[in-house]
Amino acid sequence: MTETVDQRLRSAWTPASAEAAALPPHAVRWLTRRLGPLEPGAPVAPDTAFAVPDSRLPDAARTALADVVGASYLRLGPAERLGRAGGLSYVDLLRRRYPGVLPVPDAVVSPADPGEVQRVLDVCVAHGVGVVPFGGGTSVVGGVAALRGECEAVVTLDLERLDRLVSVDPVSRLAVFEAGVRGPDAERMLAAHGLTLGHVPQSFERATLGGFAATRSAGQASSGYGRFEDMVQGVHLATPAGSWRLGVAPASAAGPDLRALALGSEGTLGVLTEVTVRVRPLPTRERYEGVVLDGFQRATDAVRLLAQHGLLADVTRISDESETAVSLALKGGFTTAALRRYLAARGVREPCLLILGWHGRAPQRRRARALLRAAGAVSLGRAAGQAWRHGRFHGPRQRDALLDLGVCVETLETATHWSRLGELYEAVSTALRDSLGDPVVMCHVSHAYETGASLYFTVLTPRDPHDPFGQWERAKRAAGDAITEGGLGTITHHHAVGTDHAPYLRSEIGDVGVAVLAAAKRATDPTGVLNPGKLGL
Template sequence: MNEILDHRLRSAWTPEAGNAAPLPPHAVSWLTRRIGPLSPSVPAAEPAFTVPPSGLPTAAHAALAEVVGSDHVLDGESERLGRAGGLSYLDLLRRRHPGDLAVPDAVVVPGDPDEVQRVVDVCSAHDIAVVPFGGGTSVVGGVAALRGGKPAVIALDLERLDRLVSVDATSRLAVFQAGVTGPEAQRRLAAHGFTLGHVPQSFERATLGGFAATRSAGQASAGYGRFEDMVQGVRLATPAGPWRLGVAPASAAGPDLRALAVGSEGTLGVITEVTVRVRPLPEREHYEGFVLKGWRHAVALVRMLAQNGLSADVTRVSDVDETAVSLALKGGLATKALRGYLTARGVHEPCLLILGWHGHAPQRARARKLLKGAGAVSLGKAPGQAWRKGRFAGPRQRDALLDLGVCVETLETATHWSRIGELYDSVRAALRGALDRPLVMCHISHTYETGASLYFTVLAARDPHDPFGQWERAKRAASEAISEGGRGTISHHHAVGVDHAPYLPAEIGDVGMAVLAAAKRAADPKGILNPGKLGLPDTEDGADEPR
């Protein structure tokens, strides 16, 4: 096995222990007082897991090896465990509590888009399920190795599709193979003087193919757009044959099938190449922090910024609880002094606003004037730079919280400005009703002229007797609160996967589900691609199998 593949295996299965700094004692004490006594735990050792023998038929194994080479058809226990699930709280719990775990029968690692098509052809001929696997960062069950009634399932790992195919500087377009990670894409574009501008929290591990498959939104999407806004073309491998989309910057040639492929979560085809719009590297970036007076006032201010064309590239405002947690975990004399300063300024319910500007000096000046006129307290560069420095620390901090015995998970949604307050209150009430003494935090990280996202983080003492059911009940309550009466979307940027599939029909209707099912039958007539995702039928006759 090559060195790159071995590194991916370790990081996909084992928490990055070297990067998971434990919480300082004062933070642990504060958290325990806030959510109750904790029951520490550690991940189970790999030998504690019972991995069933590979069910991949001999003939299918031989045919796949003929396509990609025998070294790239992996059926060892470690390789298969390394692609067993994503990075949701429940996925991580399964790594601490050995039990039922959906493990692929083999991992197949093709070397280029043509090999991906041939792998899909082989799996279609042998009726083998295919789960595309990029960075493995799904938090909604999007890479769960479900068989969908098939005799076996493979994880189709795209990490060898790692090329920058071309850069068209005149049109500001770049073509990447789907397995290129966010940091690597950024590094290669920078050599040409460009940036993608797409930086979600999964940036360090997620791939461009995954961004496209899930309609990802990045932290700077207020300035650069969501990933679907960047995608100008896609290349897919499907059981029905190769599929290419995107020949012009805009088109009226029928419905936008490119938009159908982007966000299809591997159910209609395996994305192998993505053509993206790129932008020149900004000459300078400026990050700064403000404190706003209370959540409702904060929401009104970020709405004013959005509707007046003054949103920064990064526009993120935390509610009172999230701001309080940030201050409590930081601690120290500086934090105490800040609290005193804010109180003296009449700010009793502080909400932290982070703005990150990639150029745009005139807009920044106008935005600062608007904020100052509305009573915002400027904190200067330090909070913005601190957020920027630690913006990818969340997943590693989650490992430390899990070790302590904390139930820690996130969920997100979006709605129109007129319903933000109702949605915020409903989801918080649902989570507080389903959990014992939870800490429920929220921030807005994506703003639009017509509405915004709400991103919730939940901390609670983990139930040692029923840790899975504890979160499943809470997530169900929150999802029902979101879906009821069309308050918001079931997913603003985490996608649908398995977890959100029960709520998709309420959002797009029976006709919408029928349209998706028809597209599935056209592109994937045997139903081999990513079974169980998007709530689509698993089997050839269209009937759902029990899962």
């Protein structure tokens, strides 16, 4: 362990010090011009500003847990516990600035391997202690909040030590990883075998394979490599009901595919300790490029055709007019007016930027380009693609800088079938505008399928210094209501449920679905110690 999770998380909360986390001067100028006078809000509070209650972990449980993992891996200090008090949502970031009551765990326990995870669970069941599985801590939906539920005490089970590549089967293109392996480490270990996983969500740098599986993550290259759930061939979970392994074949008809219950279970049914994933050869050539289309409707139509012809680039991401304008303005690399004239001369009056990232696949690229030309696309060449690629993990890091400026900044996402995509786009945009006054609302489609696509919204608006929490809560509720009204879309395409989306789950999976989830939980976790309060369970 060269870097502790505390250090990792703390660095995410450090205001705009690192290069990538800073906002360039022209971006700050643009923001103040667009959003009007901003009132810089509270800075990130020091740890000492937070009242960390004494650990409620009973002595007997403390002894038993230390017996399993060793005393040095059962941590009770306020800093370690505070470091796992939440994830990385806007509300999580706000909480660091407006000290109040944080959901701080009573201890942090770090088992060494799957066997120790099982024994930690057994101890927690025996002592009625809640368990919050913790990977990278990057949840943006409250997924790692240390809620107690009905339990006396709650520990955060940090999977940081489950960091091994267990085995590689290059013939079957399979790799078995322990669940605590982070994205970059997985890629580094696979690269030694000439292989890649190809899963690069925005949380890539910190998040873990177990977390990807537990939350049904989708990466930026999902069009080429699939969602994480598509990659998972096998899972191993520790549950209060015992160890659970699934996945002996690439496909099966041996009853319902129960792997699908583990995927997306967000630590409520068991703790993922190992995942077996499909891997692929490292691409010999990557090519990122930008293309502009005229208007979001035409642009999404073009992406739909790419998806339905099997011609999506590995990364395929189309921004609406607003996001395109903002990203060009914030990049500062283009003379915006000159670019607009250039595009208008080619028939593009409402530019929408399409990023295409090709990992090999030259034949598909040629056919995709022909299709895009027919749709009136204008190429911006590789520079635009490389610029996006360079900054593709920066978004989360820049949020603290925006918060320093007094901006309310958050994202939310959904998905629906193609024929309802325009309606969903309008409904969510309107809900956000109506509840926030005159915000900047931007949107992109970053995950396209034959039958539909995701919509990913980013909102920027002056933070209400008097009610920063309520301001976003109302906007989020308006958007959630707009999404679920009449089953227009899913409440989340890849951010998961956690606490934030739990109120909407029933409208999406029905009373029967909620009953089935609760029943599954009773089977694997009869005393309800696993991640209390998540998924509404």
